[in-house]
Amino acid sequence: MTGKPRENCPVMHATNAMGDQWSILILREFFLEGPRRFQDLQDVLEASPNTLSARLKKLEGAGILERRQYSKNPPRAEYHLTEAGEALRPVIRALHAWGSSFAPGG
Amino acid sequence: MTGKPRENCPVMHATNAMGDQWSILILREFFLEGPRRFQDLQDVLEASPNTLSARLKKLEGAGILERRQYSKNPPRAEYHLTEAGEALRPVIRALHAWGSSFAPGG
DNA sequence: CGGTATCCTCGATGATACTG
């Protein structure tokens, strides 16, 4: 106790899970394209593999993404939005709407 | 050109402006409480003054907050949401809803 | 009160090479 006044705020749970530069952009790909593979994300986002790996693991740990492995050789894995992940759609939509209205030159 | 495939995405404008741990939490205070002073934010968020100062300047530079100085001695300044800032309310609301539904133990 | 100045630490990210 005697911690930060808003330490149990629901908004903070969200920022803890996605409060970095990449997570939101990663999630955007899932909402646009559906289940994605590692290479898909790397191609479109141009994040280095270790960075991408770290973000995916964190999102997986937060229960937002789920990794499914379909074969080991050749390796094939897909990441899917969980129920909690799907529930983030309104967040992305709201961010997109805001970015469209108030972008530089928008 | 030949940059990142989604470099002009509206979502990225949003993450560039608020893609850190504090910005969202700062904005939350404005939606909850209205115009805020430096000390108000420091008390409730418990961010160090230099960090808070940096975040406020960045949000101001992004056109989300506006600083109004009412007196110089004693100093009194207030930060207000701009129109672009007010337009972020749906984002915070969506994050809050998500955090409430999918919080650990929620 | 509303910050700025310093110094410090750590995580986020990038570049590159490598592996099963």
Add this chain to the structure above:
DNA sequence: CAGTATCATCGAGGATACCG
């Protein structure tokens, strides 16, 4: 293809002192 390993950089953030 789907990552891991390694090394380096840079900004975010914290602690503290200080200033007008």
